[in-house]
Amino acid sequence: xxNHPRVLLLDExxxxxxxxxxxxxxxxxxxxxxxxxITFIYVTHDQEEALTMSDRLAVFNHGKIEQxxxxxxxxERPASSFVASFVGVSxxxxxxQAFKIxxxxxxxxxxxxxxxxxxxxxxxxxxxxxxxxxxxxxxxxGMYTRYLVDTEAGVDLTVVVQNLESTSSDVFAARKRPVKxxxxxxxxxxxxx
Numbered sequence: 226x227x228n229h230p231r232v233l234l235l236d237e238x239x240x241x242x243x244x245x246x247x248x249x250x251x252x253x254x255x256x257x258x259x260x261x262x263i264t265f266i267y268v269t270h271d272q273e274e275a276l277t278m279s280d281r282l283a284v285f286n287h288g289k290i291e292q293x294x295x296x297x298x299x300x301e302r303p304a305s306s307f308v309a310s311f312v313g314v315s316x317x318x319x320x321x322q323a324f325k326i327x328x329x330x331x332x333x334x335x336x337x338x339x340x341x342x343x344x345x346x347x348x349x350x351x352x353x354x355x356x357x358x359x360x361x362x363x364x365x366x367g368m369y370t371r372y373l374v375d376t377e378a379g380v381d382l383t384v385v386v387q388n389l390e391s392t393s394s395d396v397f398a399a400r401k402r403p404v405k406x407x408x409x410x411x412x413x414x415x416x417x418x
Contacts, residue, residue, distance in 0.1 A: 226257075226261060226263070229261075229263070230263060231263065231264065232263070232264045232265075232266060233263050233264070233265050233266070234265075234266045234268070235254075235265055235266065235267045235268065236268040237268055237269055237270070238254075238267075239251065239269075239274065240269075240271075247274070251274065251277050251278055254278065255277075255278065265278075267279065272311065272312050272313055273313075275296070275312070276296040276300060276312070276313075279295075279296050280295070280296075281293065281294065281295060282294060282295065282296050282299045282312075284299060284307075284308050284311055284312060286305075286307050286308075286311075291304060291305055291307055291308050292304040292305070292308045299312055300312055300313055300336075301336075301414075302414060303315070303334060303414060303416060304416070304417075305416050305417050306332065306334060306416050306417065308416075309334035309414065309416060310334075313336065314336070314337050314371075314383060314385070315334045315335065315336055315337070316334060316335045316336075316337060316340075316380075316382050316383055317332070317333075317334050317416075318332060318333050318334070318335065318380055319332050320332045322378065322379060322380045325378045325379070325380070326354055326356065326378055326380065327354065327410075327413065331415045332415070332416055332417070333413040333414055333415050333416060334413075334414045334416050335382070335408060335412055335413055335414070336412065337371065337382075337383040337384050337385040338385045339408050339409070339412040340382060340384045340385075340406050340407070340408045341384075341386075341406070341407050341408070342360075342372065342374070342384055342386065342404045342405070342406055342407075343404065343405050343407060344404070344405060345357045345403045345404060345405045346405075347405050347407070349405075349407060350407070352409055352410055352411070353407045353408060353409055353410060354407070354408055354410055354413075355405050355406065355407045356376040356377060356378050356380065356382075356405065356406050357376065357377050357403065357404070357405050358374045358375050358376035358377060358382070358403070358404055358405070358406060359374065359375050359401060359402070359403050359404070360372050360373070360374055360399050360400055360401060360402045360404055361373045361374065361375045361381075361400075361401075362400065363396055363397055363399055363400050365388075365393055365396050365397065367388070368387065368388060369385055369386060369387045369388055370385070370386050370388055370391070370396045371383060371384070371385050372384040372385075372386065372399065374404060374406055376406065382406055384406060
């Protein structure tokens with residue numbers, strides 16, 4: 226930075242740090258970058274770090290650019306199943322399974338936080354897809370819980386729910402519970418396989 230370069234390459238600069246220190250340094254690095262006005266090319270394999278640190282994000286697959294965009298664009302509208310799975314957690318529904326849900330043979334991805342769980346007898350709103358299923362497993366992660374749901378359509382879905390009102394004992398009691406998973410049709414992202 227002393228030489229005021231136009232571009233600064235940072236290749237995995239925080240890889241050796243523990244999580245809390247890495248998060249603190251990310252904030253510091255962003256502040257420095259904005260203050261000095263230098264373009265940073267930031268290389269990382271940590272998807273959360275990539276979303277946090279970037280104004281524009283490029284996802285590479287075998288040395289080729291798969292998608293470029295803002296972090297929100299890449300996360301919310303992945304161009305391929307690779308991008309969807311690389312940037313965060315995503316449910317990938319192949320074309321034959323998709324047909325059972327949507328009536329169309331187009332593969333799609335669906336982010337786990339876009340799905341909500343309700344009772345199996347709940348109605349499905351017109352702007353939503355709904356599948357009955359059973360909670361196979363529960364992964365308690367403190368702030369949120371990841372549920373693995375086996376659906377009657379043969380599609381296994383990961384659902385993420387923030388632990389706003391549930392306790393850890395509530396969460397673990399959900400295993401093997403019948404549920405209906407619902408999500409807005411607009412949250413399906415059609416992608417190439």
